[in-house]
Amino acid sequence: MIDRQAPVFVAGHRGLVGSSIVRRLEADGFSDLRTVGRDALDLRDQAAVDAWFDVERPRYVFLVAGTVGGIHANSTRPAEFLYDNLMIHSTVVQAAHRTGVDKLLYLGSSCIYPRHADQPITEEALLTGPLEPTNEGYALAKIAGIKLCETYRRQYGDDFISAMPTNLYGPGDNFDLEGGHVLPALMRRFHEAREAGAASVTVWGTGTARREFLHVDDLADACLFLMDRYSEAGHVNVGTGVDLTIRELAETVRDLVHPEGELVFDTSRPDGMPRKVLDVSRLTDLGWTATTSLAEGLADTYRWYLEAAERGVLRL
Numbered sequence: 001m002i003d004r005q006a007p008v009f010v011a012g013h014r015g016l017v018g019s020s021i022v023r024r025l026e027a028d029g030f031s032d033l034r035t036v037g038r039d040a041l042d043l044r045d046q047a048a049v050d051a052w053f054d055v056e057r058p059r060y061v062f063l064v065a066g067t068v069g070g071i072h073a074n075s076t077r078p079a080e081f082l083y084d085n086l087m088i089h090s091t092v093v094q095a096a097h098r099t100g101v102d103k104l105l106y107l108g109s110s111c112i113y114p115r116h117a118d119q120p121i122t123e124e125a126l127l128t129g130p131l132e133p134t135n136e137g138y139a140l141a142k143i144a145g146i147k148l149c150e151t152y153r154r155q156y157g158d159d160f161i162s163a164m165p166t167n168l169y170g171p172g173d174n175f176d177l178e179g180g181h182v183l184p185a186l187m188r189r190f191h192e193a194r195e196a197g198a199a200s201v202t203v204w205g206t207g208t209a210r211r212e213f214l215h216v217d218d219l220a221d222a223c224l225f226l227m228d229r230y231s232e233a234g235h236v237n238v239g240t241g242v243d244l245t246i247r248e249l250a251e252t253v254r255d256l257v258h259p260e261g262e263l264v265f266d267t268s269r270p271d272g273m274p275r276k277v278l279d280v281s282r283l284t285d286l287g288w289t290a291t292t293s294l295a296e297g298l299a300d301t302y303r304w305y306l307e308a309a310e311r312g313v314l315r316l
Contacts, residue, residue: 001228002060002103007032009058011043011092012065016216017107017165019172021062024220034058044087046094053095061096061104062223063089066141069174070181071134071204071272078137085141093148097158105227106149108142108164108235110212110278111135120279123164123237132273150233159231163223166239166278170216170297171304174315182246183213186253187298187305188316194258201254201261204269207247212239212277215297218290225288236283240290243277256298 002008008025012018013035025033034056041052043065067084074081089106096104113121114129126146131139149160173184180188186203193201222238230236244252247263254261283289292300308314 004029005031006059006102007034007057008060008062009034009056010062010064011088012063015064015068016168016170016172016174017064017219018062020170020216020220021064021223024217024224028224043091044084046091049091049095050098053099057099058096059102060227061092061101062107062227063092063096063104063145064107064223065092068138070178070185071270072178073180074135074138075133075270080137081135082137082141085138086144089141089145089148093145093152093160096160097152097156101158103159103227103231104149104161105223106145106160106162107223108146108162109138110164110166110237110239110276111139112142112146112164113276115273119275120241120277121237122279123235123282126235134270134272146235153233161226161230161232162235163226164235164237164278165219165222166212166214166237166276168214168216168219170301171308172216172315173301175305176316180315182211183249183253183298184301184305186250187257187302190254190257190261191302191305193261199260199262200264201250201258202264202266203246203250204266205246205271206267207245207250207263207265209246209271209273210243210275210277211246211249212241212243213249213294213297214239214290215292215300218292222283222288222290225286226283229286236286237278237280238283239278239280241278241280241284243275244294246271252294253298256302 115132117125174180
């Protein structure tokens with residue numbers, strides 16, 4: 001168990017995952033959370049990150065910061081996704097090592113796995129085949145982050161661990177139609193169609209690709225679970241182990257937000273990987289499973305969306 005009274009740095013605390021981890025840590029009694037915004041600290045700058053660690057001296061680090069986005073953002077800004085994430089992961093891991101951080105958890109992404117990996121995807125599938133081209137830059141950066149933690153553990157004995165979540169959603173998500181992920185983009189499209197009285201909603205791709213979705217609060221719970229109970233070199237998949245087609249997802253979101261809406265599929269848009277569902281047996285064997293159903297999670301997310309839209313704080 002990590003010390004609830006010790007200083008903890010959540011890198012990326014304003015994002016979808018980081019804000020959820022902060023909520024989870026506060027609920028669990030952590031009394032000394034350290035955060036800093038990108039306006040005050042550029043995590044790509046090693047000297048600046050070193051200076052911040054020298055002052056703040058966190059004992060535990062949740063490294064969940066990064067440049068993220070959906071298929072369109074990844075495929076049109078690959079250099080940015082690769083550079084930003086490589087630098088952010090490297091500077092924080094190096095600073096954590098240099099200042100003797102007790103433990104660090106690095107959060108990757110299920111896009112690290114090969115496009116044609118056997119399904120469900122086990123942790124051992126890493127680096128066994130070509131990546132999905134639409135998010136290759138992001139995936140390469142995430143793979144480098146995993147290997148960075150593994151090599152610091154092997155060479156220096158640092159207690160740095162990695163977790164690989166599946167597709168995430170929940171309060172605080174990015175609802176940008178071009179740069180966001182599929183689920184929040186769908187939710188916004190259906191909401192705006194309902195508000196405008198539109199009869200149909202366009203869904204990118206064929207609708208046949210299969211995806212798994214995890215509520216971000218479940219991920220935050222899993223991250224704390226791993227920080228408390230896991231100290232091994234190998235990364236751990238985090239998900240539900242259950243997938244559905246994008247068509248089925250779109251129908252579920254439609255039924256919640258705009259039941260009268262008709263689905264129209266834009267097949268000129270890419271599907272991405274044909275299927276992506278994680279084998280979560282390693283995490284299950286450790287004693288953790290997700291508890292939020294997709295229906296519950298979508299309803300929670302849409303409530304947050306409506307409240308955030310009313311307050312004018314949506315990420316669009």
